[in-house]
Amino acid sequence: MAINPADFDFISKIVREQCAIVLEKGKEYLVDSRLMPLVHQEKLESIENLVRKIKSEPRGSLKDAVIEAMTTNETSFFRDIHPFETLKKEILPELLEKRKAKKELNIWCGASSSGQEPYSLVMLLKNDFPQLNSWKVSFSASDISNQMLNRCKSGIYSQLEINRGLPAPLMVKYFERIGTEWQVKEDLRKMIQFRIINLSEAWPMMPPVDLLMMRNVLIYFDVEMKKNILGRIRRLLRPDGYLFLGAAETTLNLDENFERMPFKQSGCYRLKQG
Amino acid sequence: MRALVIDDSRAIRLILGQILKALKFEIIEAGHGLEALERLKESGPVDLALVDWNMPEMNGFEFVCEVRKDDQYKDMKLMMVTTETEMAQVIKALEAGANEYVMKPFTKDMIVEKLTLMGLELD
Numbered sequence: 001m002a003i004n005p006a007d008f009d010f011i012s013k014i015v016r017e018q019c020a021i022v023l024e025k026g027k028e029y030l031v032d033s034r035l036m037p038l039v040h041q042e043k044l045e046s047i048e049n050l051v052r053k054i055k056s057e058p059r060g061s062l063k064d065a066v067i068e069a070m071t072t073n074e075t076s077f078f079r080d081i082h083p084f085e086t087l088k089k090e091i092l093p094e095l096l097e098k099r100k101a102k103k104e105l106n107i108w109c110g111a112s113s114s115g116q117e118p119y120s121l122v123m124l125l126k127n128d129f130p131q132l133n134s135w136k137v138s139f140s141a142s143d144i145s146n147q148m149l150n151r152c153k154s155g156i157y158s159q160l161e162i163n164r165g166l167p168a169p170l171m172v173k174y175f176e177r178i179g180t181e182w183q184v185k186e187d188l189r190k191m192i193q194f195r196i197i198n199l200s201e202a203w204p205m206m207p208p209v210d211l212l213m214m215r216n217v218l219i220y221f222d223v224e225m226k227k228n229i230l231g232r233i234r235r236l237l238r239p240d241g242y243l244f245l246g247a248a249e250t251t252l253n254l255d256e257n258f259e260r261m262p263f264k265q266s267g268c269y270r271l272k273q274g
Numbered sequence: 275m276r277a278l279v280i281d282d283s284r285a286i287r288l289i290l291g292q293i294l295k296a297l298k299f300e301i302i303e304a305g306h307g308l309e310a311l312e313r314l315k316e317s318g319p320v321d322l323a324l325v326d327w328n329m330p331e332m333n334g335f336e337f338v339c340e341v342r343k344d345d346q347y348k349d350m351k352l353m354m355v356t357t358e359t360e361m362a363q364v365i366k367a368l369e370a371g372a373n374e375y376v377m378k379p380f381t382k383d384m385i386v387e388k389l390t391l392m393g394l395e396l397d
Binding site: 076078081159160162163164165167168169171172175176177 | 359360364368374377387
């Protein structure tokens with residue numbers, strides 16, 4: 001049974017309060033699909049019962065479980081491919097040239113979900129830029145969800161997930177078979193520091209970033225929060241660093257200090273130069 | 275573009291054929307590796323071959339080995355689509371000259387993504 005309007009409003013309110021994510025009218029199907037597994041898991045029979053239980057136990061863990069369910073987003077290895085091609089052919093060669101004196105590179109994946117994006121980037125670095133082995137590469141990956149961070153850290157993926165977007169030569173090079181699942185090799189997992197960050201709240205101190213991936217996450221926020229986040233990215237990004245958004249996302253009408261780079265379907269931006 | 279779909283299951287050939295036809299491929303089918311080689315002799319090189327592993331007469335691995343011996347097929351993209359999921363099998367196929375590998379069960383998205391990874395320009 002579809003969620004009723006009052007329960008939809010309640011869920012929208014707590015999601016907005018906790019993580020500034022906006023669920024507009026019309027997204028009832030999304031709430032249904034995301035929360036029904038939780039309903040079954042908790043043996044509550046309906047979203048109505050779920051909402052009733054949250055209201056009766058406002059400090060219980062069920063509210064957190066709802067946030068986790070609503071903020072988990074599908075991802076895949078080398079998703080959309082074009083950003084990774086741009087990174088390989090344009091961005092990383094340029095950054096490595098610019099940073100070759102200090103041999104330092106700082107990277108942040110700001111909405112890593114189950115980890116396929118940061119691991120895709122790490123595989124790209126290891127496979128195509130072996131000179132980085134002698135560099136100091138600081139690689140952070142963050143998400144709002146503790147459950148997702150734990151998945152990231154484990155680096156374990158199902159056959160279905162491995163089949164999505166991951167080049168087979170990279171699979172044999174960087175994964176090990178663990179029973180029926182596949183795990184990223186330890187040396188790659190160790191390259192990434194995973195941390196919980198709620199993008200709508202204060203961020204921990206971070207050094208200036210050369211490469212920032214914030215793909216397919218701003219779409220969930222309202223305009224004010226988008227501007228807020230882009231403003232903080234602007235202060236964090238090095239003047240010649242690069243930001244990647246989702247291909248359908250834009251800084252237009254949000255922050256005029258960014259310019260879009262002319263790389264096919266890459267969602268690549270940098271701070272306006274000069 | 276033209277694709278050769280090689281699987282001893284007619285149902286799988288049908289499903290893969292439909293996925294590729296939607297991407298504007300012209301399809302040639304074969305039920306095993308020997309038949310696939312005959313089709314290639316008749317048609318000339320194709321752009322893509324989707325290759326099952328376990329088939330009668332000549333299996334998919336043997337087909338890949340045979341194709342890679344012949345220079346006229348050097349630009350053909352070969353992708354295994356198979357229930358063989360052991361790492362050793364994946365390595366064996368790639369070393370024999372397969373370009374990509376999809377483990378059954380597959381979805382349309384998986385096939386399309388792998389075709390893009392192999393550099394095929396899709397509609």
